[in-house]
Amino acid sequence: MATDGGDVGDAVVVMMGVNFLLVVPVAVVRHHPAYGLSPVAVAAFAAAGVTGLVLGRLCLFAGIETIGASRTTPILSASTLVAAVLAVLLFSESLTPPHVVGIALIVAGIAVISWVTAADSRSTASPRSVGVSLLFPVAAAGFTGIEPILVRIGLDAGTPILAGLAVMMTTAFAGYTGYRRLRGIPFPTLIRNPHARWYVGAGVASTVGLLAYFGALASAPVVIVVPITHTAPLIVIALSALFLPNHLERVTWPLVVAAFVVVVGASLVTLSG
DSSP: OTTTSSSSHHHHHHHHHHHHHHHEEEEEHOSOOOOOOHHHHHHHHHIIIHHHHIIIIHHHHHHHHHHHHHHHHHTTTTHHHHHHHHHHHOOOOOOOOHHHHHHHHHHHHHHHHHHHHHHHHHHHTTTHHHHHHHHHHHHHHHHHHHHHHHHHHHHHTOOHHHHHHHHHHHHHHHHHHHHHHHHHHOHHHHTTTTTTHHHHHHHHHHHHHHHHHHHHHSSOOOHHHHHHHHTTHHHHHHHHHHHOOTTTTOOOOHHHHHHHHHHHHHHHHHHOO
């Protein structure tokens, strides 16, 4: 809803600001004076902040703005595929039959979502423009898939979760606001801005989500936590159908089935990891 008439860049910078204000002060007080930040951990979390919180979010919101949340979010689940491939390449892990089945389901689900998107846009957009629009969620999946690899490196270095998140959010906020300043793009005004409440609300929701996600990873097995997070596309589709007007989101049965296939595939990849 924030991207309907709003600006993607403004939404991202406000979300980052909210993340920073809610997490960094708590991390500074909670872990003072020993933050457990080695050079390797700082580099890993900083890189995770750039890939996941900046590039991933920019592509995610651009995808939501162009093809809708109900289509973008299922494609984002392909980040599991990216993470699995990177784990095989970087950590010498092996692909199992469930891995292969899960990857096939992800690819099939994304193919159906792409077909549904193209069919919905056939009368108003060229195939090339539809293809370009689909690049945004695919790129978001790529950046989001890289992020957990970097976070894992940082956590393995002995850094507390809150301190690592603080480094990620500080790097992301400072880097993106610095980029906007160099480009001469002003900081968004929240006063009398009709989209401000959605920007701030998204920032609060994403902060709670990040804290819950990393907290869950610290207290429960990955094979339990990650499959649960992959149900997000189904929740997004349900909320889109219930609360968003038809001109913003058009939810069809093929889209619901494709999203479910992607969720099952992503869960298989995770459970067989």
